[in-house]
Structure formats: structure tokens, C-alpha cells
Amino acid sequence: MSRMGAARGLLEAARRQAARAQPRSLSSGSAAVREQQLLTETLTEWERRLLDRLVGGLLGGQRACLAEAITLVESSVKHKKLLAQLLLQRVLTFQREREGPNGGKPLSFRVGLSGPPGAGKSTFIEIFGKMLTGKGHKVAVLAVDPSSQTSGGSLLGDKTRMTELARDMNAYIRPSPTLGMLGGVTRTTNEAIILCEGAGYDLVLVETVGVGQSEFAVADMVDMLILFIPPAGGDELQGIKRGIIEMADLVVITKADGDFLLPAKKIQAEYRSALRLLRSRSKNWQPKVVYTEHELYMSS
Numbered sequence: 681m682s683r684m685g686a687a688r689g690l691l692e693a694a695r696r697q698a699a700r701a702q703p704r705s706l707s708s709g710s711a712a713v714r715e716q717q718l719l720t721e722t723l724t725e726w727e728r729r730l731l732d733r734l735v736g737g738l739l740g741g742q743r744a745c746l747a748e749a750i751t752l753v754e755s756s757v758k759h760k761k762l763l764a765q766l767l768l769q770r771v772l773t774f775q776r777e778r779e780g781p782n783g784g785k786p787l788s789f790r791v792g793l794s795g796p797p798g799a800g801k802s803t804f805i806e807i808f809g810k811m812l813t814g815k816g817h818k819v820a821v822l823a824v825d826p827s828s829q830t831s832g833g834s835l836l837g838d839k840t841r842m843t844e845l846a847r848d849m850n851a852y853i854r855p856s857p858t859l860g861m862l863g864g865v866t867r868t869t870n871e872a873i874i875l876c877e878g879a880g881y882d883l884v885l886v887e888t889v890g891v892g893q894s895e896f897a898v899a900d901m902v903d904m905l906i907l908f909i910p911p912a913g914g915d916e917l918q919g920i921k922r923g924i925i926e927m928a929d930l931v932v933i934t935k936a937d938g939d940f941l942l943p944a945k946k947i948q949a950e951y952r953s954a955l956r957l958l959r960s961r962s963k964n965w966q967p968k969v970v971y972t973e974h975e976l977y978m979s980s
């Protein structure tokens with residue numbers, strides 16, 4: 681299957697997966713609203729103005745405000761945490777109103793993309809993201825890299841690899857620094873997703889590097905999980921945690937071009953048989969195994 685073919689399959693999968701319920705809110709109900717009012721009263725005038733500016737700008741789709749808001753939710757400073765909590769509550773309240781006419785169903789779709797370093801995730805996201813913005817979608821990419829403790833994320837790497845998408849006004853790319861903590865993946869990534877949705881991004885792509893438990897945390901936050909497997913290097917199934925294969929809705933064997941085509945087809949067959957042995961998690965969707973190639977590397 682070509683890369684564009686895989687992308688079309690993904691959209692089809694997206695429609696089928698729409699029924700899958702995922703936790704999307706922090707807390708709700710009138711008690712939360714009352715708590716929100718009480719907490720707002722404790723803010724200084726300056727903080728209140730900052731909150732109003734961020735909420736207004738973010739809901740208006742301003743990327744600078746979205747970036748500032750994500751930085752705020754990532755902060756571990758105590759008074760900023762309070763501001764972040766209020767910001768999230770206001771964004772969620774607004775989202776619920778927006779979802780009302782849609783029968784309360786989410787207006788966005790979340791896709792997790794996991795795989796070992798160098799599997800081809802960024803290359804895929806660049807092409808897939810451009811295809812989506814070309815169809816009128818707004819695409820947010822959150823890059824979670826729990827391995828990069830000192831650099832605080834893969835911002836530079838991802839921005840330089842996704843050059844076209846980074847320039848696209850309907851796309852937003854942001855690292856989600858987790859400082860090597862699983863709890864960090866869960867909290868800040870989930871909150872960053874909510875903020876992106878509040879800013880009007882209807883497709884949120886969460887990229888994780890497959891170095892451990894982070895994929896499991898991300899799998900719980902998204903509507904669909906794609907596992908990227910490169911064709912090079914021995915018995916692939918041995919190296920990948922069985923658990924994450926069970927979570928995957930789509931397995932993409934990458935780089936199925938040139939000399940990699942035959943190994944990619946072999947791995948595709950292996951994954952197909954492995955998935956056949958697993959019980960399907962959804963009535964609406966049977967996990968698929970596809971392969972992608974890149975025209976740059978294909979022999980003519």
C-alpha cells in the first residue's frame with residue numbers, strides 16, 4: 681500500500697473508531713464550576729487578565745496563545761498550576777458547549793503514533809499532516825520523547841524533519857517534554873491535547889518514541905493508535921512488546937521500498953498472523969497491517 685493509500689485507510693479507520701469513548705475531561709459538573717469560581721476569586725488582577733487573554737486567544741485559534749497555554753500547563757510552579765487548572769476548566773467548559781450541537785460527541789480525533797527511533801514516524805506525519813490540512817483540517821502534532829531528559833523534548837529534531845508542516849498555518853507542532861517521567865506523559869500530554877482541541881485543531885497527532893511505557897500511556901489518551909515498524913533488523917516481533925501490539929489499531933511497516941520491500945512484506949505477514957491470534961478490542965474495527973514506501977527511495 682502506498683503512503684497516501686495508508687493515509688486514506690487511516691481516515692476510514694478514523695470514521696469507524698469515532699464511537700470509541702476516551703477520557704477527555706478533567707472534572708465536570710456544577711461542583712467543578714463552583715470550585716472554579718472560588719479559585720478565580722483568589723487570583724490577582726494581573727493573573728485574571730492573563731487568564732482572560734490566554735483563554736480568549738486560545739479559543740480564537742491564536743497559535744501564540746496556545747503555545748503560552750501549553751507552557752503554563754507544563755509548569756510545576758505552584759501558582760502557575762492553579763492558573764493552568766482554571767485555564768483548562770474554562771477551555772473544557774467551552775468545548776462542551778461547542779460539542780452540544782454534535783450530540784455531546786467530540787469534534788476532534790486523536791491519533792497516537794508510536795515506534796522505535798528512526799522508524800519513519802516524522803516522515804509519515806509530515807506527508808499525512810499536509811494531506812489533512814489540504815483537506816481543510818487543522819492538525820496539531822505533539823511529540824512526546826521521554827528519552828530526551830536533558831534537551832526537554834525533540835522540538836528541533838521534529839521541526840527540522842517536518843519542514844513543510846511546520847510552515848503550514850493550519851498545523852501546529854510542539855514537543856511535549858516529559859523529563860523522563862511516565863506521569864509527565866500522562867498529565868502534560870493529555871492537557872496539551874485538550875488545549876489543542878480548544879484552539880480548534882480537529883486532528884491531534886501524538887508521536888511517541890517507543891522506549892518503554894510511554895506508548896501505553898498515550899494509547900489511553902487517543903482514539904486510534906498506529907504502530908510504526910521499520911523493516912530492518914532481525915526478528916521484529918521479538919523486539920516489540922506484545923502488549924503494545926495488542927493496543928495497535930493499525931501497524932505500518934515503513935520503508936517498504938528498494939531493498940527493504942521483501943523484508944517489509946515478510947514482517948507484514950508476521951504481524952498479520954500475530955494480530956489474527958489476538959482478540960479484537962472493538963466491534964467496529966479489525967486492526968490492519970499495511971506497509972508504506974517513500975517515492976524518493978523507490979527504484980523506478
Ligand SMILES: Nc1nc2c(ncn2[C@@H]2O[C@H](COP(=O)(O)OP(=O)(O)OP(=O)(O)O)[C@@H](O)[C@H]2O)c(=O)[nH]1
Nearest residue numbers: 796797798799800801802803889935972973974977
Ligand atoms: N527508504 C525509506 N526511508 C525512509 C522512509 N521514511 C523515512 N525514511 C528515512 O528514515 C529515517 C528516519 O525517519 P524519521 O521520519 O525521522 O523517523 P522517526 O521515527 O521520526 O525517528 P525518531 O524521531 O528518531 O524517532 C530518515 O532518514 C528518513 O529519510 C521510507 O518510506 N523509505
